[in-house]
Amino acid sequence: DAGVTQSPTHLIKTRGQQVTLRCSPKSGHDTVSWYQQALGQGPQFIFQYYEEEERQRGNFPDRFSGHQFPNYSSELNVNALLLGDSALYLCASSNLLRVVLTDTQYFGPGTRLTVL
Amino acid sequence: GESVGLHLPTLSVQEGDNSIINCAYSNSASDYFIWYKQESGKGPQFIIDIRSNMDKRQGQRVTVLLNKTVKHLSLQIAATQPGDSAVYFCAEVSGNTGKLIFGQGTTLQVKP
Numbered sequence: 001d002a003g004v005t006q007s008p009t010h011l012i013k014t015r016g017q018q019v020t021l022r023c024s025p026k027s028g029h030d031t032v033s034w035y036q037q038a039l040g041q042g043p044q045f046i047f048q049y050y051e052e053e054e055r056q057r058g059n060f061p062d063r064f065s066g067h068q069f070p071n072y073s074s075e076l077n078v079n080a081l082l083l084g085d086s087a088l089y090l091c092a093s094s095n096l097l098r099v100v101l102t103d104t105q106y107f108g109p110g111t112r113l114t115v116l
Numbered sequence: 117g118e119s120v121g122l123h124l125p126t127l128s129v130q131e132g133d134n135s136i137i138n139c140a141y142s143n144s145a146s147d148y149f150i151w152y153k154q155e156s157g158k159g160p161q162f163i164i165d166i167r168s169n170m171d172k173r174q175g176q177r178v179t180v181l182l183n184k185t186v187k188h189l190s191l192q193i194a195a196t197q198p199g200d201s202a203v204y205f206c207a208e209v210s211g212n213t214g215k216l217i218f219g220q221g222t223t224l225q226v227k228p
Binding site: 004031033035040041042043044045048050055056058090092094096104105106107108109110 | 120150152157158159160161162165205207211213214215216217218219220221
């Protein structure tokens with residue numbers, strides 16, 4: 001049973017560029033959440049996708065957008081990159097029965113994004 | 117606003133001793149908490165969870181205590197081993213979507 005997978009592992013971009021990160025949820029999970037973890041900090045919630053729609057969003061600008069595909073995998077897009085976007089981006093998957101969370105969230109290994 | 121915080125950024129213990137990592141939260145309506153372990157270069161790994169209808173929950177070598185009166189929870193690790201060295205986060209599960217609100221983390225260092 002594959003766990004949560006993310007790609008790429010590492011990424012280096014320059015300011016102003018755009019980036020796309022990818023996540024495949026754990027088998028049997030239908031919900032994907034994205035988190036940003038700055039160095040030395042706890043993860044911060046970006047948004048959550050369920051049934052191909054953004055279900056909840058944290059305090060992040062519109063430069064951060066996402067998508068969920070019919071197979072439940074997800075992408076995180078960040079436009080107009082800033083130096084402060086350098087962080088570990090984590091994907092977590094779970095099973096959401098429309099209203100109630102039915103499963104613990106499991107995290108992938110993350111994508112380390114460096115913006116120069 | 118919502119916040120979850122840990123008391124100590126770093127905890128150093130001797131191998132074989134018990135470890136206690138503390139966490140405070142601000143939202144008295146919070147009813148579900150999870151402890152995660154994060155090793156270097158990896159994503160957070162689920163350790164144990166507890167809901168507000170319980171005061172204590174035990175797993176393998178780990179115990180979580182929840183004190184709703186003072187809005188405090190702790191993670192106890194028995195017979196700490198070198199493999200327990202990591203950053204530990206407490207997280208509040210917010211609402212029905214399961215949004216996680218993390219504290220800043222405590223780094224546990226195990227001395228041989």
